[in-house]
Amino acid sequence: MRITKKIKDEMIRRLEILYHDTKSALNFNNPFELLVAVILSAQCTDVRVNITTQRLFKKAPTPHDIVNIGITDLELEIKDCGLFRNKAKNIFSTCKILCDKYNGQVPSDYNELLALPGVGRKTANVVSSIAFNRPAIAVDTHVFRVSNRLKLAIGKTPDEVEKKLQKAIPREKWSNAHHWLIWHGRKICKARQPLCEECSLKDLCPSFMERQSQD
DNA sequence: CTCCCGATAT
DNA sequence: ATATCAGGAG
Numbered sequence: 001m002r003i004t005k006k007i008k009d010e011m012i013r014r015l016e017i018l019y020h021d022t023k024s025a026l027n028f029n030n031p032f033e034l035l036v037a038v039i040l041s042a043q044c045t046d047v048r049v050n051i052t053t054q055r056l057f058k059k060a061p062t063p064h065d066i067v068n069i070g071i072t073d074l075e076l077e078i079k080d081c082g083l084f085r086n087k088a089k090n091i092f093s094t095c096k097i098l099c100d101k102y103n104g105q106v107p108s109d110y111n112e113l114l115a116l117p118g119v120g121r122k123t124a125n126v127v128s129s130i131a132f133n134r135p136a137i138a139v140d141t142h143v144f145r146v147s148n149r150l151k152l153a154i155g156k157t158p159d160e161v162e163k164k165l166q167k168a169i170p171r172e173k174w175s176n177a178h179h180w181l182i183w184h185g186r187k188i189c190k191a192r193q194p195l196c197e198e199c200s201l202k203d204l205c206p207s208f209m210e211r212q213s214q215d
Numbered sequence: 216c217t218c219c220c221g222a223t224a225t
Numbered sequence: 226a227t228a229t230c231a232g233g234a235g
Binding site: 042047048082083085 | 220223
């Protein structure tokens with residue numbers, strides 16, 4: 001069944017009320033720290049990333065420092081986050097580029113962000129919107145799952161869901177809505193056992209309706 | 216599509 | 226035991 005524009009607006013309205021004061025769960029003090037944290041966050045909890053970055057930035061706070069400690073030590077530093085060989089290689093290469101091309105700074109241009117190794121659309125959107133205040137909806141695992149369950153934006157890929165979310169949500173709310181959807185996914189609309197009974201959107205949610213009518 | 220991958224929740 | 230965790234590259 002199709003979800004009307006009116007219902008989607010009501011979903012957004014309720015999410016905004018519920019999660020209006022939420023922000024990034026990743027700890028960072030500047031765009032560079034955010035960039036590294038987001039690269040590390042792939043297939044890893046934010047709690048684990050925050051423990052790792054705190055330790056890492058104490059030893060190597062700048063791109064230059066990370067290039068100096070080298071890939072092998074970097075691998076050991078970030079091992080707990082998983083996918084550590086890929087992440088270490090990407091963070092190292094990205095830091096080298098930041099030093100060589102950008103004077104040790106993170107570029108604010110979207111396409112330049114996207115061109116960095118280990119930076120895909122999701123990471124570029126997060127850095128772009130949080131660090132540089134550009135409207136963007138980063139579609140991570142939570143945003144993807146919640147959007148599909150609510151049928152707020154249906155898609156087989158994150159890119160597809162991103163495009164549909166951009167149509168469903170006014171541009172000035174994009175960056176905030178990204179956080180509303182994440183927090184809803186973390187607290188209520190969880191991957192394994194969603195807390196549908198506690199969900200303030202259950203009367204609007206097609207997935208909950210379907211689940212109801214089964215038993 | 217597959218591979219990368221340790222920590223954690225269920 | 227196994228699904229999942231703020232994905233991206235080949």
